[in-house]
Amino acid sequence: MESREDKYEEILAVAKKNKATLIAVSKTKPNEAILELYNRGQRFFGENKVQELCEKQESLPKDILWHIIGHLQKNKVKYIAPFVSLIHAVDSIELLKVIQKEAAKNERIIPVLLQIYIASEETKFGLSSEEVIALMDEVTVNPLPNVAIVGLMGMATFTTDMNQVSTEFASLKQIFSTIKEKYFDSNSLANHGYEFKEISMGMSGDYPVALAEGSTMIRIGSALFGAR
Numbered sequence: 001m002e003s004r005e006d007k008y009e010e011i012l013a014v015a016k017k018n019k020a021t022l023i024a025v026s027k028t029k030p031n032e033a034i035l036e037l038y039n040r041g042q043r044f045f046g047e048n049k050v051q052e053l054c055e056k057q058e059s060l061p062k063d064i065l066w067h068i069i070g071h072l073q074k075n076k077v078k079y080i081a082p083f084v085s086l087i088h089a090v091d092s093i094e095l096l097k098v099i100q101k102e103a104a105k106n107e108r109i110i111p112v113l114l115q116i117y118i119a120s121e122e123t124k125f126g127l128s129s130e131e132v133i134a135l136m137d138e139v140t141v142n143p144l145p146n147v148a149i150v151g152l153m154g155m156a157t158f159t160t161d162m163n164q165v166s167t168e169f170a171s172l173k174q175i176f177s178t179i180k181e182k183y184f185d186s187n188s189l190a191n192h193g194y195e196f197k198e199i200s201m202g203m204s205g206d207y208p209v210a211l212a213e214g215s216t217m218i219r220i221g222s223a224l225f226g227a228r
């Protein structure tokens with residue numbers, strides 16, 4: 001049987017080959033499991049619950065780059081603002097404004113991704129392609145001095161139909177290209193020296209498809225740590 005270590009090396013190699021970053025999604029997993037990968041060189045870890053993230057951040061090595069990957073409530077931003085390395089799922093202008101406020105309080109710039117709704121399931125969060133344009137128009141008029149928008153994030157429908165998944169990821173890539181061209185290539189949107197370049201898509205069940213469609217960040221939990 002393939003060991004857990006082999007699985008890590010295998011997925012890391014696939015990510016590297018595609019010039020993508022591997023985010024190890026450690027939600028519900030104990031510190032020992034995180035340290036095991038940390039000791040192999042992994043530094044990017046993703047969590048989806050603020051309290052769990054804060055507890056782990058406090059007790060684990062300080063050079064871990066923590067990503068919050070799931071839906072984020074406005075009233076919880078203050079707890080992660082001092083240290084979070086990337087917020088993956090910004091899905092409203094209101095949330096963006098709260099992140100701005102808390103980043104300013106901490107005298108730092110927080111990088112974020114805008115979550116786009118690409119699935120056919122109503123349970124998933126995210127902005128439509130019209131809403132993301134409206135949000136970008138708004139931040140162009142009223143720039144956010146402490147937030148850098150570095151890319152987009154999306155989750156495909158939970159299905160075994162990889163054609164559908166592939167189509168959904170391709171639509172995210174398309175929206176990414178539109179936003180990049182409209183607001184970052186030809187426009188002088190202040191982004192504090194950060195490039196708009198990330199497409200966070202792909203999980204344990206669909207990362208090869210996501211990488212084929214241009215993912216730059218894969219968020220992998222169960223394939224690395226075992227079932228939750």
Ligand SMILES: *Cc1c(COP(=O)(O)O)cnc(C)c1O
Nearest residue numbers: 025048069203204219220221222
């Ligand atoms: C849990 C989670 C993942 C990882 O899921 P796996 O299927 O275990 O790889 C990725 N992204 C988000 C937003 C998650 O909540």
